[in-house]
Amino acid sequence: MARMARISKGFTLIELIIAIAVLAVLVAAAAPSFKGQIEARRLLKVADELQWTMTQAKSFAVMQNKLAYVHILGGGGDWCVVVGAWDDPPKSCDNSAISSWPFFTSSKKNKRIQFSYTGNDLISVDPVRGSFNQGGSLKVFTGDTSTVSVSYLQNGRVRKCAVGGKAYGLPSC
Numbered sequence: 140m141a142r143m144a145r146i147s148k149g150f151t152l153i154e155l156i157i158a159i160a161v162l163a164v165l166v167a168a169a170a171p172s173f174k175g176q177i178e179a180r181r182l183l184k185v186a187d188e189l190q191w192t193m194t195q196a197k198s199f200a201v202m203q204n205k206l207a208y209v210h211i212l213g214g215g216g217d218w219c220v221v222v223g224a225w226d227d228p229p230k231s232c233d234n235s236a237i238s239s240w241p242f243f244t245s246s247k248k249n250k251r252i253q254f255s256y257t258g259n260d261l262i263s264v265d266p267v268r269g270s271f272n273q274g275g276s277l278k279v280f281t282g283d284t285s286t287v288s289v290s291y292l293q294n295g296r297v298r299k300c301a302v303g304g305k306a307y308g309l310p311s312c
Contacts, residue, residue, distance in 0.1 A: 178281050183307055185252045185279045186287040186299050188244040189220060193277075193289065193297045195242045196222040196262075197269035209262040211277070218254040219245035220277065228261065253280050262291070270295040278302065288312050 150158075193209065199222060200207035210221045210228035219232035221243040229237050237243045246252060258275020265272070274293045280286040286302040287309065300312040 179307055181249065181252060182279055182281060182285075182287055185244070185249045186289055188249075189277050189279065189289040190297055190299050192220050192222060192242050192244050193291050196264045197271075197295055197297075199224075199241060200264040200266045201269045204266050206266055207264040209264065209271075211256050211260040211262075213246070213254070217246050219243060219247070251281055253282060254278070255280075268295060 196207050196209045203224060205224055207222060207224055208228075210223075212219050212221070212228060212232050217232060219229075219237055221229060221237050221240040223240045223242075229240065232245050232247065237245065246254065255278045256275060257278075258273055262275070263272045264270070271291050271293055274291060276288045276290040278286050278288045285304075285306040287299065287307065288302050289297065289299050290312070291297050299309060301307055301309040302312050305311045
């Protein structure tokens, strides 16, 4: 009697366990790299929002043909930057206090992003030229990544750069 050849139509349990173990090792090795990429994206997102907020302040002043004000409140982990036609700043960074302002960004939307600034906490924007009454910079960082600076000059120019060397595809400050 001839023996019938046994034809295999799949993977054995041992082969599947080995494949899953190899995949788990690869994922564990790549996880720290993904965390760094996520932090870098968050940091760039907040820097983009701050750059956009300062640019919107210029547009707001020119379009409304009146002084616009940029208010910087707080620092560290609890902060907000708001833009409006009022020189009286909101009392806090609570959503109820800043949601009526035309443009704002805050740490409420951007958890874990730290913030510092140089210059005054009240910046006015000329309605004719769209220029700021002073220059300064807004810096964002997470503590374990590089710092990104959004600089605003008196002539109205707003630019984004990496502090301490080229990073995230941004030029060095």
